[in-house]
Amino acid sequence: MKTVSTPTKIWLSSPHMGGTEQDYVKEAFDTNWIAPLGPNVNAFEQAIKEELGNTVHVAALSSGTAAIHLGLELLGVGKGDDVICQSFTFSASANPISYLGAQPVFVDSELDTWNMSPELLRKAIESGIKEGKKPKAIIAVHLYGMPYKVTEIKAIADEFQIPVLEDSAEALGSSYHEMPCGTFGDIGILSFNGNKIITTSGGGALVSKNRTYAEKAVFLATQARDEAPHYQHSNIGYNYRMSNVLAGIGRGQMEVLDDRVKARRSNHHYYKEQLGQFEEIEFLNEPNGYFSNRWLSCILTPSFEIREKLRLALLNENVESRPLWKPLHLQPIFSTAKHFVDGTSASLFERGLCLPSGSNLSNEDLERVVITIKTVLS
Numbered sequence: 001m002k003t004v005s006t007p008t009k010i011w012l013s014s015p016h017m018g019g020t021e022q023d024y025v026k027e028a029f030d031t032n033w034i035a036p037l038g039p040n041v042n043a044f045e046q047a048i049k050e051e052l053g054n055t056v057h058v059a060a061l062s063s064g065t066a067a068i069h070l071g072l073e074l075l076g077v078g079k080g081d082d083v084i085c086q087s088f089t090f091s092a093s094a095n096p097i098s099y100l101g102a103q104p105v106f107v108d109s110e111l112d113t114w115n116m117s118p119e120l121l122r123k124a125i126e127s128g129i130k131e132g133k134k135p136k137a138i139i140a141v142h143l144y145g146m147p148y149k150v151t152e153i154k155a156i157a158d159e160f161q162i163p164v165l166e167d168s169a170e171a172l173g174s175s176y177h178e179m180p181c182g183t184f185g186d187i188g189i190l191s192f193n194g195n196k197i198i199t200t201s202g203g204g205a206l207v208s209k210n211r212t213y214a215e216k217a218v219f220l221a222t223q224a225r226d227e228a229p230h231y232q233h234s235n236i237g238y239n240y241r242m243s244n245v246l247a248g249i250g251r252g253q254m255e256v257l258d259d260r261v262k263a264r265r266s267n268h269h270y271y272k273e274q275l276g277q278f279e280e281i282e283f284l285n286e287p288n289g290y291f292s293n294r295w296l297s298c299i300l301t302p303s304f305e306i307r308e309k310l311r312l313a314l315l316n317e318n319v320e321s322r323p324l325w326k327p328l329h330l331q332p333i334f335s336t337a338k339h340f341v342d343g344t345s346a347s348l349f350e351r352g353l354c355l356p357s358g359s360n361l362s363n364e365d366l367e368r369v370v371i372t373i374k375t376v377l378s
C-alpha cells in the first residue's frame with residue numbers, strides 16, 4: 001500500500017524571533033526583574049517611541065485589547081455612551097466598548113483601503129446627533145497594515161470634535177505620507193500578540209502625543225495606586241502592565257522590525273507577481289502616500305465559491321489560509337448594534353482570503369502556496 005505523507009504545515013502568520021530576544025529575557029532573570037516593570041519595559045517603550053518618530057509617549061501593556069480598554073476610558077467613554085467602530089475588523093477592536101457599558105455603532109469600509117468609510121462615518125455621527133446622542137469616540141483601524149484614510153477621518157472627527165482611538169494593532173511599521181501609523185489618533189494602540197508583525201507572545205501598548213494619557217494609562221494599568229505609603233485608591237484600577245520578561249522579547253523584536261516589514265512586503269510582491277495575471281484574483285493596492293507593512297497578504301476572488309475552492313485546496317495541502325475578518329455588524333454578539341453599512345465589508349468577507357504571510361516563510365513555502373492556487377484556477 002502506498003502511503004502519502006502530509007507536507008509540513010505552512011502557517012498564516014507565525015512568530016519569528018530575531019536572535020537577541022533571549023539575551024534580554026536572560027538579563028531579566030539574571031537581575032531578578034521578574035515583574036510588570038523593569039529595565040526591559042523601559043527600553044522597549046523607548047524603542048517603540050523612536051520607531052514612531054519620537055512624537056509619542058508609550059505605555060507598554062499586557063495586550064492590545066487592554067490598551068483599547070484603557071484608551072476608551074481615558075477618552076471619557078462610559079456607561080450608555082455610543083462609540084463608533086469600524087465594522088470590518090477583529091472583535092477585539094470593539095469588545096472594550098462593551099466592557100465599559102457603552103454601545104458600538106458600526107461603520108462600513110470603503111474599497112481604496114478596506115477601512116472606515118468617511119461618508120458613512122459622517123452619516124453615523126449626524127444620525128447620532130439628530131437623536132440627541134453624539135458619539136463619544138471613533139475607533140478607526142489600519143486593517144491588515146493598510147493605513148485608513150487618515151486625513152479624511154481626522155477632518156470629520158475634528159469637525160464634530162470627537163476623539164479618535166487609532167487601532168494600529170496590525171500596522172506597526174506602516175506609514176501614511178511618511179508619518180508612522182500609531183501617531184494619528186488622540187490615542188493609538190499597538191499589539192504584540194503571537195500572530196502580529198512582531199510579538200512578545202502577548203502584549204500591547206498605548207501611545208499618545210499627549211503625555212497625560214500615557215501616564216494615566218500606566219497609573220490605571222498598575223491598579224490605580226495613589227501616592228501614599230499604604231495602598232490607597234481613588235479610582236478603579238486594572239492589572240494591565242507588561243511583564244519585564246516579555247518586554248525583553250519585545251526589545252529583541254524591535255531590532256528586526258524593519259526586516260520583518262521588508263519580508264512581509266516581499267511576500268505580497270511575490271503573490272502579486274505570480275497570481276496577478278489571473279482575472280479571478282485581485283489585490284489591494286497602496287494608494288499614493290500609503291505604505292502598508294503587508295501584515296497579511298490578502299486576495300479578493302469573484303465569489304464565495306471560488307474563495308472556498310482555494311481555501312479548501314490550500315487546506316488539503318496543509319496550508320493555513322483564512323477568510324477576511326467577518327464584519328462585526330454580522331457577528332451574532334453584535335447583531336442588535338446600530339450600523340451604517342453599504343455591503344462593502346460583507347462582500348469583502350465573502351470573497352476574500354488571507355494567504356500565508358509570515359516573515360519566516362521560505363521560497364519553497366511561497367511556491368507551494370502559489371502552485372496550489374494556480375492548479376485550482378487553471
Ligand SMILES: *Cc1c(COP(=O)(O)O)cnc(C)c1O
Nearest residue numbers: 063064065090092093169191193
Ligand atoms: C490583534 C488585534 C487587536 C487586539 O490585540 P491583542 O494584543 O491580541 O489583545 C485589536 N485590534 C486588531 C485590529 C487586532 O488585529
